Amino acid sequence: MVNAPLYLISLIIIVPLSIALLLYLIVRPRPTKVPIKNRHVFITGGSSGIGLALAQEAASQGAQVSILARSLNKLEEAQKSIKLATGIDVAIYSADVRDFEAVKSAIDQAGPIDILICNQGVFVAHELENSSLEELNFMIDINLMGTFHLIKAALPSMKNRAGRGPGSISIMSSQAGQVGIYGYTAYSASKFGLRGMAEALQQEVIGYDIHVSLIFPPDTDTPGLVEENKRRPELTSIIAASSGVMKANDVAKLSLAGIKSGRFFVPCNLEGFALCLATAGMSPQRSVLMALIEVTAAGIMRFVALCYLWVWYSSIEKWHARKK
Numbered sequence: 194m195v196n197a198p199l200y201l202i203s204l205i206i207i208v209p210l211s212i213a214l215l216l217y218l219i220v221r222p223r224p225t226k227v228p229i230k231n232r233h234v235f236i237t238g239g240s241s242g243i244g245l246a247l248a249q250e251a252a253s254q255g256a257q258v259s260i261l262a263r264s265l266n267k268l269e270e271a272q273k274s275i276k277l278a279t280g281i282d283v284a285i286y287s288a289d290v291r292d293f294e295a296v297k298s299a300i301d302q303a304g305p306i307d308i309l310i311c312n313q314g315v316f317v318a319h320e321l322e323n324s325s326l327e328e329l330n331f332m333i334d335i336n337l338m339g340t341f342h343l344i345k346a347a348l349p350s351m352k353n354r355a356g357r358g359p360g361s362i363s364i365m366s367s368q369a370g371q372v373g374i375y376g377y378t379a380y381s382a383s384k385f386g387l388r389g390m391a392e393a394l395q396q397e398v399i400g401y402d403i404h405v406s407l408i409f410p411p412d413t414d415t416p417g418l419v420e421e422n423k424r425r426p427e428l429t430s431i432i433a434a435s436s437g438v439m440k441a442n443d444v445a446k447l448s449l450a451g452i453k454s455g456r457f458f459v460p461c462n463l464e465g466f467a468l469c470l471a472t473a474g475m476s477p478q479r480s481v482l483m484a485l486i487e488v489t490a491a492g493i494m495r496f497v498a499l500c501y502l503w504v505w506y507s508s509i510e511k512w513h514a515r516k517k
């Protein structure tokens with residue numbers, strides 16, 4: 194009887210401690226740091242929104258920055274605005290990620306890359322039935338195939354970076370790449386595709402000291418979102434509102450912090466953190482603390498996820514009832 198509290202305390206302390214110790218021994222890949230100071234950071238979609246904010250932040254943290262996008266005009270404007278804000282010159286490359294040869298020649302010209310950030314992306318929210326085949330192809334080609342092109346073009350020189358320290362291939366997904374959202378059939382498919390690619394790629398490049406990061410922002414205030422909002426289905430906006438809207442600068446800062454700490458999953462807000470726990474699946478986890486939280490919270494997070502789905506499906510039901 195006297196020993197009951199003691200027994201309880203040892204249970205509360207010893208059990209989690211042993212799980213933490215076990216996780217410490219088994220988490221793979223091992224934790225790492227990817228510095229960006231004085232290193233070549235190549236950012237696609239760097240002329241607008243999140244990419245532009247990333248380029249400015251990386252430049253101000255002392256990286257040598259290159260940005261790639263299609264429109265030369267927008268690239269030159271971005272170059273000017275970064276120069277104005279930081280006094281630093283970034284290199285610009287005009288290419289369409291759908292064109293492998295153009296991507297390859299830009300990357301060859303830019304020189305060996307230490308940190309590749311595949312951030313280019315397009316989004317047109319529409320129910321599948323109201324989407325044209327062109328729109329569907331557009332999203333898959335730029336978001337998914339474009340990222341394949343970039344990585345395939347950059348990998349050979351990235352793998353030969355012996356002595357230059359850890360490298361990173363970072364990929365801009367979206368919270369719509371963690372859960373399918375009404376109006377995003379093709380967009381979510383492209384972003385979910387990036388996750389499969391990232392998981393497989395990490396196994397292929399770990400032996401070359403290259404570390405993959407997947408970034409999952411919520412709605413973010415960018416020129417792209419302004420454009421999207423003009424014709425976004427009401428239900429898409431209602432469901433996406435569960436995670437709020439962030440500023441591009443905040444997303445950029447958090448993304449860079451995640452990349453530098455070599456994280457595989459990089460969430461950007463509290464809902465994003467919850468989504469990472471709920472969808473941890475078979476993704477690598479380098480952090481012992483995060484692994485411990487994932488293991489402990491799994492059941493509860495599934496319950497939280499079901500609550501969100503309950504709310505979303507209720508909104509869909511109400512929306513249909515209102516339409517009738």
Ligand SMILES: NC(=O)C1=CN([C@@H]2O[C@H](COP(=O)(O)OP(=O)(O)OC[C@H]3O[C@@H](n4cnc5c(N)ncnc54)[C@H](OP(=O)(O)O)[C@@H]3O)[C@@H](O)[C@H]2O)C=CC1
Pocket residue numbers: 237238239240241242243244261262263264265267288289290291312313314315316335339365366367368409410411412413414415416417418
């Ligand atoms: N804004 C948001 O709400 C969220 C965005 N994201 C993701 O973040 C990323 C950036 O989004 P955001 O900043 O809003 O986008 P923007 O529309 O503001 O900017 C997109 C950038 O990508 C470039 N780009 C587009 N198509 C191509 C192409 N075919 N080849 C090369 N470059 C291209 C654009 O330049 P140009 O047109 O000149 O080529 C531009 O620099 C995307 O991957 C998006 O899916 C994720 C979650 C939320």
Ligand SMILES: CCCCCCCCCCCCCCCC(=O)[C@@H](N)CO
Pocket residue numbers: 316367368369372374410411412413418421432433434435436464465467468471494497498501
């Ligand atoms: C288990 C707990 C779950 C917790 C919360 C879930 C909230 C999910 C909201 C998803 C919002 C998706 C926005 C996509 C933004 C985007 O990518 C577009 N703007 C196009 O770029």
